[in-house]
Amino acid sequence: MPGSPRDLLRTPPRVVNVGLELFADTLAALRVPVVHIAWRPPAGPRARALLARLDARREAVERANAVAFDRLTGGDPVLVDCRPAREALELPERTVLHAGPPIDWARMCEPMRAAVLCALRYEGWAANDDAAEGLVRSGGVRLAPCHDWRAVGPMTGIVTASMPVLVVENRAHGNRAHATINEGLGRVLRFGANDDSVIARLTWLATEAGPLLGAALRAARGIGLRTLMAQALRMGDEMHQRNVAASALLVRALMPHVARVGQRHNAVARLAEFVAGNDQFFLNVAMAAAKALADPAAGVPEATLVTAMARNGADFGIRVAATGDRWFTAPVEMPAGLYFPGFGAGDANPDLGDSAIVETVGLGGGAMAASPAVARFVGAGGLAEALAATEEIRDICHGEHPYFVIPTLDERGAPAGIDVRRVVETGVTPLINTGIAGRTAGTGQIGAGTARAPLACFEQALEALVG
Amino acid sequence: MPGSPRDLLRTPPRVVNVGLELFADTLAALRVPVVHIAWRPPAGPRARALLARLDARREAVERANAVAFDRLTGGDPVLVDCRPAREALELPERTVLHAGPPIDWARMCEPMRAAVLCALRYEGWAANDDAAEGLVRSGGVRLAPCHDWRAVGPMTGIVTASMPVLVVENRAHGNRAHATINEGLGRVLRFGANDDSVIARLTWLATEAGPLLGAALRAARGIGLRTLMAQALRMGDEMHQRNVAASALLVRALMPHVARVGQRHNAVARLAEFVAGNDQFFLNVAMAAAKALADPAAGVPEATLVTAMARNGADFGIRVAATGDRWFTAPVEMPAGLYFPGFGAGDANPDLGDSAIVETVGLGGGAMAASPAVARFVGAGGLAEALAATEEIRDICHGEHPYFVIPTLDERGAPAGIDVRRVVETGVTPLINTGIAGRTAGTGQIGAGTARAPLACFEQALEALVG
Numbered sequence: 001m002p003g004s005p006r007d008l009l010r011t012p013p014r015v016v017n018v019g020l021e022l023f024a025d026t027l028a029a030l031r032v033p034v035v036h037i038a039w040r041p042p043a044g045p046r047a048r049a050l051l052a053r054l055d056a057r058r059e060a061v062e063r064a065n066a067v068a069f070d071r072l073t074g075g076d077p078v079l080v081d082c083r084p085a086r087e088a089l090e091l092p093e094r095t096v097l098h099a100g101p102p103i104d105w106a107r108m109c110e111p112m113r114a115a116v117l118c119a120l121r122y123e124g125w126a127a128n129d130d131a132a133e134g135l136v137r138s139g140g141v142r143l144a145p146c147h148d149w150r151a152v153g154p155m156t157g158i159v160t161a162s163m164p165v166l167v168v169e170n171r172a173h174g175n176r177a178h179a180t181i182n183e184g185l186g187r188v189l190r191f192g193a194n195d196d197s198v199i200a201r202l203t204w205l206a207t208e209a210g211p212l213l214g215a216a217l218r219a220a221r222g223i224g225l226r227t228l229m230a231q232a233l234r235m236g237d238e239m240h241q242r243n244v245a246a247s248a249l250l251v252r253a254l255m256p257h258v259a260r261v262g263q264r265h266n267a268v269a270r271l272a273e274f275v276a277g278n279d280q281f282f283l284n285v286a287m288a289a290a291k292a293l294a295d296p297a298a299g300v301p302e303a304t305l306v307t308a309m310a311r312n313g314a315d316f317g318i319r320v321a322a323t324g325d326r327w328f329t330a331p332v333e334m335p336a337g338l339y340f341p342g343f344g345a346g347d348a349n350p351d352l353g354d355s356a357i358v359e360t361v362g363l364g365g366g367a368m369a370a371s372p373a374v375a376r377f378v379g380a381g382g383l384a385e386a387l388a389a390t391e392e393i394r395d396i397c398h399g400e401h402p403y404f405v406i407p408t409l410d411e412r413g414a415p416a417g418i419d420v421r422r423v424v425e426t427g428v429t430p431l432i433n434t435g436i437a438g439r440t441a442g443t444g445q446i447g448a449g450t451a452r453a454p455l456a457c458f459e460q461a462l463e464a465l466v467g
Numbered sequence: 468m469p470g471s472p473r474d475l476l477r478t479p480p481r482v483v484n485v486g487l488e489l490f491a492d493t494l495a496a497l498r499v500p501v502v503h504i505a506w507r508p509p510a511g512p513r514a515r516a517l518l519a520r521l522d523a524r525r526e527a528v529e530r531a532n533a534v535a536f537d538r539l540t541g542g543d544p545v546l547v548d549c550r551p552a553r554e555a556l557e558l559p560e561r562t563v564l565h566a567g568p569p570i571d572w573a574r575m576c577e578p579m580r581a582a583v584l585c586a587l588r589y590e591g592w593a594a595n596d597d598a599a600e601g602l603v604r605s606g607g608v609r610l611a612p613c614h615d616w617r618a619v620g621p622m623t624g625i626v627t628a629s630m631p632v633l634v635v636e637n638r639a640h641g642n643r644a645h646a647t648i649n650e651g652l653g654r655v656l657r658f659g660a661n662d663d664s665v666i667a668r669l670t671w672l673a674t675e676a677g678p679l680l681g682a683a684l685r686a687a688r689g690i691g692l693r694t695l696m697a698q699a700l701r702m703g704d705e706m707h708q709r710n711v712a713a714s715a716l717l718v719r720a721l722m723p724h725v726a727r728v729g730q731r732h733n734a735v736a737r738l739a740e741f742v743a744g745n746d747q748f749f750l751n752v753a754m755a756a757a758k759a760l761a762d763p764a765a766g767v768p769e770a771t772l773v774t775a776m777a778r779n780g781a782d783f784g785i786r787v788a789a790t791g792d793r794w795f796t797a798p799v800e801m802p803a804g805l806y807f808p809g810f811g812a813g814d815a816n817p818d819l820g821d822s823a824i825v826e827t828v829g830l831g832g833g834a835m836a837a838s839p840a841v842a843r844f845v846g847a848g849g850l851a852e853a854l855a856a857t858e859e860i861r862d863i864c865h866g867e868h869p870y871f872v873i874p875t876l877d878e879r880g881a882p883a884g885i886d887v888r889r890v891v892e893t894g895v896t897p898l899i900n901t902g903i904a905g906r907t908a909g910t911g912q913i914g915a916g917t918a919r920a921p922l923a924c925f926e927q928a929l930e931a932l933v934g
Contacts, residue, residue, distance in 0.1 A: 231711070234703060234840055235702040235703045235711070235712050236701060236702045236703060236874065244698070244702070244716075245702050245712060245715070247719075248712070248715035248716050248718070248719045249711075249715050251715070251718070251719045251722070252714075252715045252718045252719065252742065252743045253743055255718070255722050255739040255743065256736050256737075256739040256740035256743055257736075258739075259726065259729075259732055259735040259736035259739050260732060260733075260736040262726075262732060265726055265727060265729060265732075265735075266727075268726040268732075268735070269723050269724075269726035269727040270723075272722040272723040272725075272726050273723035275719065276719045276720055276722065276723055372874040372875060372877070373701055373874045376874075376878070382874070382877035382878070383874065383875050383876075383877055384877075407703065407839040407840045407843075407849075407850065408839060408850050408875060409850075410839070410843075410849035410850055410851075411843070411849070
């Protein structure tokens with residue numbers, strides 16, 4: 001009965017609220033999806049002119065974006081191995097990979113510097129921090145982004161040759177991506193902690209846990225991640241701030257193989273205990289999977305979708321499908337969120353880590369609707385706010401993920417395929433769920449919250465896309 | 468600003484819709500919580516008179532219910548052991564426990580009969596089904612409800628002496644409850660399957676898996692379930708139809724201990740593989756935990772809260788706090804839901820199993836808001852319907868669970884403490900999420916859906932409560 005009053009009643013309203021928050025709050029309380037848009041400056045004349053020029057090629061761009069979107073969301077990531085970076089990445093000695101776009105020693109934030117020096121000690125390339133810093137300053141160590149080495153690293157993102165890396169193969173496209181094993185919470189290298197306990201854990205990961213995981217994964221002929229990640233999303237993980245479901249599902253799938261290949265019960269028990277105590281164990285797997293999914297979308301001419309987002313604590317960098325591995329960077333923002341007791345916003349390091357690769361493929365901040373508990377944890381409220389966060393990101397995305405569906409949205413796919421054009425047009429920038437590191441060396445994690453990708457990255461990308 | 472128009476706007480409406488479904492559908496589409504109440508006959512004159520008589524003792528009843536509610540929701544269930552029923556329950560030979568209130572052989576449904584006979588063969592008490600049936604008919608086997616033996620059993624609920632049972636201790640009250648190990652899906656005793664593969668699995672559970680689980684649990688000094696179950700509820704399990712999160716969390720917590728006590732890698736690997744393939748592994752743990760939680764609420768004089776709900780395929784039985792272990796029974800209803808390919812409503816067995824003990828403590832059907840995916844799976848729609856199901860049960864419950872909170876309700880507790888008075892007053896009966904068994908022996912599971920507790924049980928209980 002098209003056009004009948006019944007139809008009118010049946011159509012759920014989609015509300016965009018600009019300005020006065022009262023109405024947005026009320027509608028949110030009623031669970032009417034609502035996007036509250038704080039006043040944002042409209043795209044300036046330069047951006048409008050660029051968008052208009054790109055609009056002249058609209059059909060070609062849309063076709064290209066459809067191809068990039070299919071690659072970004074249609075992959076088949078399988079966790080196939082765990083082996084030292086020197087084997088998996090052919091990473092040479094005296095090379096240190098870090099998170100984010102390229103950065104030199106002089107501009108690195110304190111936690112990243114501390115982690116670099118700690119890694120040099122762990123590798124035995126320097127006896128102490130002074131010697132390590134001397135080596136770096138004299139050019140005796142090469143610094144490079146993880147992303148340039150088919151890898152991603154959370155927070156400081158440090159990878160060196162002897163560290164075991166998880167290997168994710170995208171079986172739909174044949175490419176691989178890598179990430180270290182998540183170290184757990186507390187004093188860990190990725191947050192810039194650098195004491196003996198950090199090195200002892202790295203040594204155990206390299207000598208016992210990594211080889212056992214690798215043997216189990218090879219015996220299993222890989223663990224498929226697409227279904228597992230889709231399942232975890234239905235269990236409240238957005239796979240950035242919350243990975244408890246994915247971690248438990250992965251452990252459950254892995255343990256039969258670990259037990260079968262384990263030569264010593266104590267090694268099996270130690271590994272089982274380590275993963276049982278680490279709700280974020282899957283984060284690094286999700287990151288490697290996300291990079292494995294995103295990489296095939298790079299190099300599609302005309303496509304305006306984002307293929308990587310990463311932060312080094314100084315710069316936020318994005319890569320775009322049409323422009324391959326070129327970085328568009330701008331100063332990172334400060335994360336905002338909740339702090340552990342004794343810490344506050346003044347103790348926070350600027351936004352850091354390659355983990356925003358999960359937001360690049362439709363997880364994390366944009367999938368907040370799947371994780372009302374995360375919305376609460378990062379200080380963004382409850383279900384209504386979680387739904388609103390996902391609705392907002394939908395406005396800048398090409399489409400909905402075909403596999404990653406959200407139960408609180410009645411099985412609609414997570415928004416995916418961030419379109420540079422829409423970001424510049426709307427002024428809505430991707431929302432990143434993130435851990436917050438202390439700004440001084442050796443502090444570690446001090447909280448969790450959200451950060452925004454800076455608009456300037458997208459404006460630069462738009463310039464390059466117009467060409 | 469009490470009384471200001473702003474307050475008025477901020478208050479979300481709670482809508483009860485009676486009759487015409489159009490408005491309920493529309494509101495549900497808008498995500499306004501709405502309970503659509505199909506027309507129900509109001510409580511009859513006899514029931515109204517009984518409620519009035521009970522109302523004269525209102526204060527005493529409310530005080531008693533507060534005590535019962537605290538016991539029902541304040542327990543501390545810990546999974547402490549797994550050992551044969553002959554040890555844990557001191558269950559004698561030639562005794563067969565079954566689900567639901569007491570029932571004799573003549574009235575048992577086909578799947579339950581098939582499971583009883585299969586158990587006799589498994590125990591070696593009879594060589595074949597004919598001999599087994601002869602033994603039962605001649606009185607050579609004692610049949611008794613699980614509930615009378617501090618146990619609960621899913622579907623047919625069969626327990627015999629050599630079967631290992633999981634032991635849950637309620638550390639707040641010192642009582643214990645028990646359930647067999649979940650056999651997985653497919654051809655399983657609990658759904659009335661009875662072939663050699665069923666007996667082979669039972670034998671493996673008794674000789675390898677059970678002893679290994681028991682040793683691991685004893686080495687762990689127990690695995691606390693309250694936090695784990697609260698966590699699983701936040702991960703989309705309502706712990707009746709969906710237990711994937713709780714199962715994975717339990718496996719993750721258990722595996723370090725299994726690995727440590729395991730003498731043979733193959734036994735550890737086989738157990739790990741079995742639990743990795745069974746998303747409902749936790750169901751039986753949840754049931755034992757629920758009984759361990761509910762039992763201390765039994766025997767509180769004047770209290771009108773339900774302490775057990777169970778079905779034997781013929782009768783639905785409830786127990787009430789004030790009347791201890793007395794059963795109030797009425798014919799079970801037919802479950803309604805979705806069927807596996809090739810099956811339909813005509814193939815279904817009437818409602819069956821002790822698993823409704825989870826609904827008794829605030830999980831399952833009443834916690835549907837935590838599990839929009841289950842609402843879909845059992846044919847009840849998506850998020851709006853899941854929220855509505857929980858809202859409906861809230862109307863017949865004493866309060867909200869202090870530990871089992873629901874993220875889609877912004878951390879409100881699941882409704883708990885079903886009050887016999889409110890059920891009779893409103894005509895709203897508890898909603899049970901349930902598997903559906905085939906009605907003929909040997910078929911197994913044919914679907915999943917929901918069933919209602921029959922009102923007559925509550926009317927009988929009300930008569931007894933008035934005394």
